[in-house]
Amino acid sequence: AQSVTQPDIHITVSEGASLELRCNYSYGATPYLFWYVQSPGQGLQLLLKYFSGDTLVQGIKGFEAEFKRSQSSFNLRKPSVHWSDAAEYFCAVGIFPSGGSYIPTFGRGTSLIVHP
């Protein structure tokens, strides 16, 4: 079964600093890869997604993510963090199941704390 790992439970950065959130997946082929953001008291919103093509994907709010097949990673980056970026970030994967129903799989989330 596919799995997705977000190694960092919390990340603290200063406003204006760069950011990288890590995501690793476990699957033989390249899955669909997503990053979602959950602002406090809100539902999840798609930041960006990748399946094929250019391995550097641009998303909303100035975020980008890079797919690295050799490392089975899909890390999320932002060059300069704003206080409003403080939120929970979820990496997710989607694959065609070999049997049974497709189940979207989310990582456990990384909480981003932004210091002024």
Add this chain to the structure above:
Amino acid sequence: DTAVSQTPKYLVTQMGNDKSIKCEQNLGHDTMYWYKQDSKKFLKIMFSYNNKELIINETVPNRFSPKSPDKAHLNLHINSLELGDSAVYFCASSPRRLPGNTIYFGEGSWLTVV
């Protein structure tokens, strides 16, 4: 013009009660989901419906019963509420039940059982 809307947003109730959370999507999507988010933010899928048909029914107590009157609505009914049911419940939808589809989430329903 909310895409996925769920009500109520907040719900405080006593153990043993029965409650329902309603969900509607106006995106024309075929697939709808219920997710449970615990206090550690972990998202666990509970149910998935495709065109009113139950597709996914994860290991969830049978006190939880989803109902989909049409493909735009997926309600969640919970019987005999327990303390451990306290969580945020998210309704979501996607165009079809395909791995590449984006999932659109509602704003969540905060359930507190006392």
